[in-house]
Amino acid sequence: MIAHRALRGILPTLLKTALLLNLSFSGAQASAAPEKQTWLGLPVEFAAQSYAFKKGPAIELDKLKVMTATPIEISRAWMMPDWADWITEFKTRKVRVVAGEIVAKPSSLARLGVVDGPSTRFVTRIEFSSLKLMFGDTPLSLPAGEMQFGDDGAMSRIRVQLEGGISLDLSPREGGRLGVLVQTGNFKPQLLSAFRFDSVVAQGEMADDYVLLDRIGANGDGGSLSGVLRLVSAGKFLLEGELKMESVRARDVIDRLYPRAVVDGILSGNFKISSSADTLAELGKSVVVEGSYVLKSGSIDRFGLLEGMRRSGTGVVGGGLLRFEQISGKFGGRTGAPAQANFQGLSSGALRGSSNFVIDPDGRLKGSVSGTLALPGGEVISRNFELSGKASAPSLIAR
Structure with missing residues (x-):
């Protein structure tokens, strides 16, 4: 009797839900046969559909494909009415979608930003569990996020929150490209391990075979970093960039490369x-860096150049703190290999100096x-001196 009463109470609710879905979706029926619809002028295919409950009553679609030049594949999707629109019309073509994994090329996603034909449904939002963005033949795996759509039904933005508080926004552009906006707070870049940033904003674009960040701005270590980075997929992955650092604390930057740094100043x-x-994972193992620098209001501790100039004998020279107004120079190196550097223009009272040297990955000096x-x-x-020791304890030998 109790079960009978419970069933009598639940049955009307189930019937109303089914009726609501039927009215809202204009006669959609559960079917195991392939179905076709249109979205922004594109054919939409799915293997099967059925009634389901996903954050409310929904139509479940299996193995969905949006037939762009390279189809967008969605493992599973739950489509439900846009209730705000339904309340006023009691029948709506506007829907919200909760999706599983989405696999797509940037050019395919960019196509969703164009209304180029009829739509049997107007999507207002898609929440997805993951996004595999195909970069060349390599999937870039992104976590859960959402796609947002404008009043005309075209996609306006994809938003993803990455680990470490990094937000990624993608937006459709002409020519099969996606606009890229990356923002974050505290950030430790793997490719530039010498730097730590308090804030980063990077803008650019992405196509099927390249990512270009042409407006990079970052603050950290008391100064700033700006520049351009380009990543290309052409059989191999190729990374190149031009960066500018301004007024960073030299000790902080150098100390991350060679602990207990003795050099200080404004770099x-x-x-x-x-x-x-x-592979993308291997890019950080072979980074080549080449550039020039200026170090102002600087100092080098344990550096006996002045003492060595004052004495006439040979041998190891004891060092103290040497201050200078400015030095400039060049540097270059590869990950895991010795780096080459020099400086000139050292001026400290009546003392002038210059140097050429090599730094091993463990900080050993030779020059x-x-x-x-x-x-x-x-x-x-x-006078000329031989430079040896380590970056944390340089040694001069008078010859």
Whole structure:
């Protein structure tokens, strides 16, 4: 008797739900046969449909395909009326979609930003569990997010929240491209491990075979970084970029590369980066960096150039703190390999200096230092030194 009463109470609700779905979707019927509809002028295919409950009554579609030049594949989707629109009309073609995994090329997603024909349904929003964005033949796996659509039914934006508080926005552009906007707070870039950023904003675009970030702005280490990065898929992955750093704290940056750094000051410079690899994961293993720098209001601790110029003998020179107004130079290296660097223009009172040296990945130094010292009587003496030791404890040997 109790079960009978419960069934009598539930049955009208189930019937109303089915009727509501039927009215809302203009006669959609459960079927295992392939069905076709249109969306923004594109054919839409799915293997089967059935009634379901997903955040409310819905039509469940299995193995959905949006037939762009390269189809957009959706593993499973639950389509439900846009209730706000239904309340006023009691019948609507506007729907919200909850989807499983979506697999698509950037050009295919960009096509959704164009209304080029009839739609049997007007989608107002798609919430997806994951997005595989095909970059060349490599899927870029993105977590859950949503697609937003305008009043005309065309897609306006894809929004994804990545790990570490990174937000990614993609928007349709002409020519099969997606606009890209990346924003984040605290960020530790793997490709530029010497830097730490408090905020990053990067804008650009993405196509099926390249990503271009041509407006990069980042703040951190007391200064800023700006520039351009381009990643291309052409059999291999090719990365290249031009970056500019302004007024960053030299000690913080250098210390991440060579712990217990003895160099301090305000560092600015321009540098290029490049890398190539068979996979995206391997790009960071072969990064080449080349550039020039200026270090102002600087100092080098444990650096005995002045003491070495004052003495006449040979051998190891003891070092103290050497301050200078400015030095400039060049640097270059590859991940896991020795880096080459130099400086010139060192000026500290009557002392002048320059150097060429190599730094091993473990911080060991090998090179030469040249100096001149103007004496009170007008005489100028010159000396050359061998540079050794480590980045944390440089050593000069007078020859």
